[in-house]
Amino acid sequence: MKGLKDSFSTRPIDSDAKEPEKKPEVTSTPVPTQATEKAPSVYIPKKPDQKVVFYQATARGSTAILADGSKERLPAKVTEQTTAVTSSAPQTSTPRTSAPQTVAPMRTPTRPARPMGSRMGGRPGEHRNTRRQNRISAGTTTSKPAIKRTYNKFTPDGKPKLRIIPAGGVEEIGKNMTIFEYGDDIIVVDMGLSFPDTDMLGVDFVIPDATYLVEHKANIRGAVITHGHLDHIGAIPYMIEKIGFPRMYCSDVTAGLIKLRLEEHGIVAGDRMQVVSPDGDSIQLGVFKVNFFRLNHSIPGAMGLEIETPAGNFVYATDWKFDYTPADGKPASFQYIAGLGGKGIKVLFSDSTNAEKPGHTISEAVVEQALIGIIQETKGRIIIAMFSTLINRMQQVINAAHKNGRMVLVVGRSMQQSLEMAIGIKAVTIPPNTLLSERQARNIDDSKLVILSTGAQGEDRAALSRMAKGEHKMINIKRGDTVVISASPIPGNERSVSHVMDLIYKAGGHVIYNKQLDIHTSGHGSQEDLKLMIALTKPEYFVPIHGERHKLILHAKLAQELGVDRDKCIISSDGQVIECLPDGKIQITDEYIPNGYVMVDGLGVGDVGNIVIRDRQAMAQNGMLVAIGIVERKSGKLVTSPDIISRGFIYMRESEDLVNDARSMVRKIITESYEGGKQADMSEVKERMRRELSRFLFKRTEREPMVIAVLKEV
Numbered sequence: 001m002k003g004l005k006d007s008f009s010t011r012p013i014d015s016d017a018k019e020p021e022k023k024p025e026v027t028s029t030p031v032p033t034q035a036t037e038k039a040p041s042v043y044i045p046k047k048p049d050q051k052v053v054f055y056q057a058t059a060r061g062s063t064a065i066l067a068d069g070s071k072e073r074l075p076a077k078v079t080e081q082t083t084a085v086t087s088s089a090p091q092t093s094t095p096r097t098s099a100p101q102t103v104a105p106m107r108t109p110t111r112p113a114r115p116m117g118s119r120m121g122g123r124p125g126e127h128r129n130t131r132r133q134n135r136i137s138a139g140t141t142t143s144k145p146a147i148k149r150t151y152n153k154f155t156p157d158g159k160p161k162l163r164i165i166p167a168g169g170v171e172e173i174g175k176n177m178t179i180f181e182y183g184d185d186i187i188v189v190d191m192g193l194s195f196p197d198t199d200m201l202g203v204d205f206v207i208p209d210a211t212y213l214v215e216h217k218a219n220i221r222g223a224v225i226t227h228g229h230l231d232h233i234g235a236i237p238y239m240i241e242k243i244g245f246p247r248m249y250c251s252d253v254t255a256g257l258i259k260l261r262l263e264e265h266g267i268v269a270g271d272r273m274q275v276v277s278p279d280g281d282s283i284q285l286g287v288f289k290v291n292f293f294r295l296n297h298s299i300p301g302a303m304g305l306e307i308e309t310p311a312g313n314f315v316y317a318t319d320w321k322f323d324y325t326p327a328d329g330k331p332a333s334f335q336y337i338a339g340l341g342g343k344g345i346k347v348l349f350s351d352s353t354n355a356e357k358p359g360h361t362i363s364e365a366v367v368e369q370a371l372i373g374i375i376q377e378t379k380g381r382i383i384i385a386m387f388s389t390l391i392n393r394m395q396q397v398i399n400a401a402h403k404n405g406r407m408v409l410v411v412g413r414s415m416q417q418s419l420e421m422a423i424g425i426k427a428v429t430i431p432p433n434t435l436l437s438e439r440q441a442r443n444i445d446d447s448k449l450v451i452l453s454t455g456a457q458g459e460d461r462a463a464l465s466r467m468a469k470g471e472h473k474m475i476n477i478k479r480g481d482t483v484v485i486s487a488s489p490i491p492g493n494e495r496s497v498s499h500v501m502d503l504i505y506k507a508g509g510h511v512i513y514n515k516q517l518d519i520h521t522s523g524h525g526s527q528e529d530l531k532l533m534i535a536l537t538k539p540e541y542f543v544p545i546h547g548e549r550h551k552l553i554l555h556a557k558l559a560q561e562l563g564v565d566r567d568k569c570i571i572s573s574d575g576q577v578i579e580c581l582p583d584g585k586i587q588i589t590d591e592y593i594p595n596g597y598v599m600v601d602g603l604g605v606g607d608v609g610n611i612v613i614r615d616r617q618a619m620a621q622n623g624m625l626v627a628i629g630i631v632e633r634k635s636g637k638l639v640t641s642p643d644i645i646s647r648g649f650i651y652m653r654e655s656e657d658l659v660n661d662a663r664s665m666v667r668k669i670i671t672e673s674y675e676g677g678k679q680a681d682m683s684e685v686k687e688r689m690r691r692e693l694s695r696f697l698f699k700r701t702e703r704e705p706m707v708i709a710v711l712k713e714v
C-alpha cells in the first residue's frame, strides 16, 4: 500500500451519523414486498396493512422488518422454502433477472457495530454482552442455508423501473459507486475506496459491497469512471476480480491512473479500458446513452455525465468545481452545461463536499500566482509538498519554477509515477531542461532548485517527513530551506501535519502553509458554484452525493432555495434504492442492496469482518489474557500448573496475587471437570474457563481483557 495514502485527496471523516440499524444486515434475507403479497406461505404481519420489507436472521429465528420500520419476531428461521415462492416475480425477456437469484451465505462482513465500551459511555458489562451476542449471530451466518433473494425491479403490471442505487459515497466522502439499472441493463459509475473509521483497527481501506453486481454480472453493460482519484477508482482491482472486467470508459488521465493501480495488482487492462473525450464524446450502453462533458477538479480529465435514460435525462456531476482559469487551461464545458437546462433535466446528482463553504472556490490561477510569488522571493532551496495526484498543481509548480530560472527535482515514488504517467499522456508539458535527475540535482545551487515532494499530509513514511527527520537518502532539511505545504490537512491528519512542521523548523527550515497564503485550493465547488450548477441545469429532482449526510442535507437546502421542490430533493443512504416509476415519479424506497463494509487488510479482502474488528477493539482497549491448562486424559490430573500469559492488560510482575488467583481458578475448573476420571467436554471446559475468568477479572480490575482459554489433553 505504499504511496496510497499520499495520492489520495479526500478521506472519510468518522461519521457517527450513520444509521446502520436501519439497514438489512448482509446476513439478512431481503424479500421484496411485491413477492410477499403474492406468496401466502410467507409470513403475514400481525400489524394490519403492513408489508414485510425484509427478514433479519437472529440466533433463534427471524425478525420481519415491516414497511413502517417496526419489527415482528418469527419463531422459525426464514428458510429457503419460505422464500422460494418469490419466484412469482414478473417475467421479462431474459430469465436472468426474472428468476430469483440464489445467493450463497455472504462472505462479505457486515459493517462493524461501533464499540460499546468507553467511547459510547456504556457500562463495561454492556460491552461484553454485545460482543457475545455478535459472536452468536455471526456464528449462525456460516451455517445458514443459501437464500434466494429477489429485488423489487418491476411495477405490479410488469414494467421495469429505472433504479438508481448509490452503493457508497452518500454517507461518507469515499467509496463512491453508483449503479443505474433498467430491466436487464446496468451501468456502474465509479468504483472507489474509502479509508477506515478510527475504530476499524488495522484496516487499510474499505471498498463497496460487490454482492449486487456479482448477482447481476451478466447485465453490466459498462462502467464509467469520472476521474482518477482513489475514492473513485481505488476499488477497481478488487471489483473486477468479483464482477469480471466490464468495459470501462474514462478520460485519458483517468485511464493512466487506473492502469497504474491495476499494475500494482498485476492486472493488465488490455482493451477493456476505453478512453473517451470530455469534449463531446457519447457512448450507448444498453438503454443508457452517456454524454461526457468537462468539469474542473484538482486532477485533469474530470468528467460530468449526462445520462439519457428511459426515465429522462440525468446529470451526474461528482467531484467538480468551476474554474475559469484552471491550471490546464481547460475550463468546464459551460456552454454544454447551460444547454442542459433547456433540454429538461430530470435529476441532477451533484458533489456535496464543500456544501458548507460559502462563496466560490478560488481559481487555480490564484494559486499559481502565489507559488510564483513565493519562488521569486525565496533565495534558498524550495521544497513543495502536495498530493501526488494533483497533476495540475505539478504543472503549476513546474511553470513557476521555469519562469524563475529554477529546475525541478521530483521525490517520492508515487509522485514520480504519476508525473511520468501525466507526461506520457501529455497531461503535463515540461519546458526543456526543467526536470532534474537525482544525480544532476546534487550539483545544482540551492537557489536554482525546487523540489516537488509527497508527504503533505504528514504521512510518516512519505518523503517530506523523512527529509524533516534527516532520514532521506538524498535531501534533508537544513537551515535556509523553505517548505511549502500545498494542501489542507484532511480531518484527522492535522496533528501529523503540525508534527512534521515542527520537525522542519527544528532542522532549520521555514514553512509556508495554506493558512498564510492561497497556496492550495479545493477541487470542489463551494456554495455559489453549487448554486450555479443547479441554476444552469434546472433539474426537476435533485440528489446530493459525495458527502456525509449533513452536507447532503445542506446541499438539498441550496437546491430548494433555487426552486427545486422540497419533495423532489432525495437524500439516500449507501445501498438504498431510488426508483423512477413509469409515470415519471421518482422516490426513495425501503429497499437496500447488500452493502456491508468490505474491509481490505493487507492481502485479505473481506476476510476481516465484525468478529476480527471486535477482537482488535477489545484487545486495543483492554489487552488480552491467555490461560493454558494441560491435563492428563487418563487420570484427569493437571500435568503442570496452568500458565497465565497477558499482553496489554496488566503488568504481571506487579500483579502476582491476581495471576495466582486466576491460576487457582483455572486449576479448580479443570480438576472439577475431570473429577473421578470422567471424560470432560473440552469445549465446555474452555468456555467455562473463559466465562469465569472474564467475570473474575472484571470484578477485580473493572477491565475486560479478551480472555483466551487453551486446554490440552495428553
Ligand SMILES: [Zn+2]
Pocket: 009, 227, 229, 297, 319, 523
Ligand atoms: Zn476527486
Ligand SMILES: [Zn+2]
Pocket: 010, 174, 176, 229, 231, 232, 319, 546
Ligand atoms: Zn471524490
